[in-house]
Amino acid sequence: MKIALITYQPPEGASYEILFSEEEHLASVIRDRGYDVVRTAWDDAAVNWGQFDLGIIRSPWDYFERYAEFMNWLDRLQKTGLRLMNDYEVLRWNSDKHYLNDISQAGFAVIPSVFIEQGTVPDIDKIFEELGRDKLIVKPCVSGGARNTRILTREQAGEAKTQLSSWLSSESYMVQPFVEEINAGEWSFIFFNGKFSHSLLKVPRRGDFRVQHVHGGSILCPDTDPAHIKEASSLVKHFAADCLYARVDAVVVQDRLQLMELELIEPYLFLDTAPGSAEAFADALQALLGTKA
Numbered sequence: 001m002k003i004a005l006i007t008y009q010p011p012e013g014a015s016y017e018i019l020f021s022e023e024e025h026l027a028s029v030i031r032d033r034g035y036d037v038v039r040t041a042w043d044d045a046a047v048n049w050g051q052f053d054l055g056i057i058r059s060p061w062d063y064f065e066r067y068a069e070f071m072n073w074l075d076r077l078q079k080t081g082l083r084l085m086n087d088y089e090v091l092r093w094n095s096d097k098h099y100l101n102d103i104s105q106a107g108f109a110v111i112p113s114v115f116i117e118q119g120t121v122p123d124i125d126k127i128f129e130e131l132g133r134d135k136l137i138v139k140p141c142v143s144g145g146a147r148n149t150r151i152l153t154r155e156q157a158g159e160a161k162t163q164l165s166s167w168l169s170s171e172s173y174m175v176q177p178f179v180e181e182i183n184a185g186e187w188s189f190i191f192f193n194g195k196f197s198h199s200l201l202k203v204p205r206r207g208d209f210r211v212q213h214v215h216g217g218s219i220l221c222p223d224t225d226p227a228h229i230k231e232a233s234s235l236v237k238h239f240a241a242d243c244l245y246a247r248v249d250a251v252v253v254q255d256r257l258q259l260m261e262l263e264l265i266e267p268y269l270f271l272d273t274a275p276g277s278a279e280a281f282a283d284a285l286q287a288l289l290g291t292k293a
Helices: 022-032 067-079 088-094 099-105 124-131 154-167 180-184 226-239 277-289
Strands: 002-007 036-041 054-057 083-085 114-116 135-140 150-153 173-177 186-192 195-203 218-220 245-253 256-263
Touching (some): 088 099, 099 226, 186 277, 195 277, 226 245, 226 256
Antiparallel strands (some): 114 173, 186 195
8 A cells, every 4th residue: 555644845945844753753654564655745746646545644734824725735636536634524624723613512621712704803802801801812713833823912902903904804813812821831632543642741931822842832741630631532532533643732721621722634743752652653544444554
């Protein structure tokens, strides 16, 4: 079986490999199972997708900057009949943070969110009242890596109206209350084929709220509360049971998880923090395929 491990092409002169190359590591482990694995960029015009039996989406880390192009590519790829993990419909659903509405409506604890749509003129004061906080987080509905993510206070509301209108001219945004618990860190729970693999805690640097390492965040591996694993597992079972991989990002509020994001497109899996996790990924792949190479 020939597998495309789908990544992206970093801009010329830039590199987005972080911590260590998960794709190279995964490709090596999967090859050890007898599969032919080729690492390829989603937008490489020279690729003949018909040569592959399976595609695994791993790191199209520019999809949110080229969203329409990426969605069109998914449509074309699906028409070729290539099987994709995670599945096409899952990727489309998870690509826009409006999906958080579905999760909230299913009864799971999600940080409250207000969506302000492209081209609209939001009533910022009303949003502050609705969310009941004096500090909010504003971020695009299609985004990654804390792109265009900003804090907004009541004192800034007046001067922010013009800025918000400018942002909304090109894309939709979501607004959430600033959750002080983020200062203690954001948990990530990693699952392969619905089975819990490992977890870690991403902690922002002092004076910041962004947990990504490019913004100075740190990665810790403390013991995980079994109750929190159970909460994350329930969410995955409901929304990502058949997914090869899933990452649940959440903060702990009053001893319970509140979801920040369910990552089903291109999450970094922190395989280097958990020995054997790459092998668990390969085990999950074989289980989903129902056959060996």
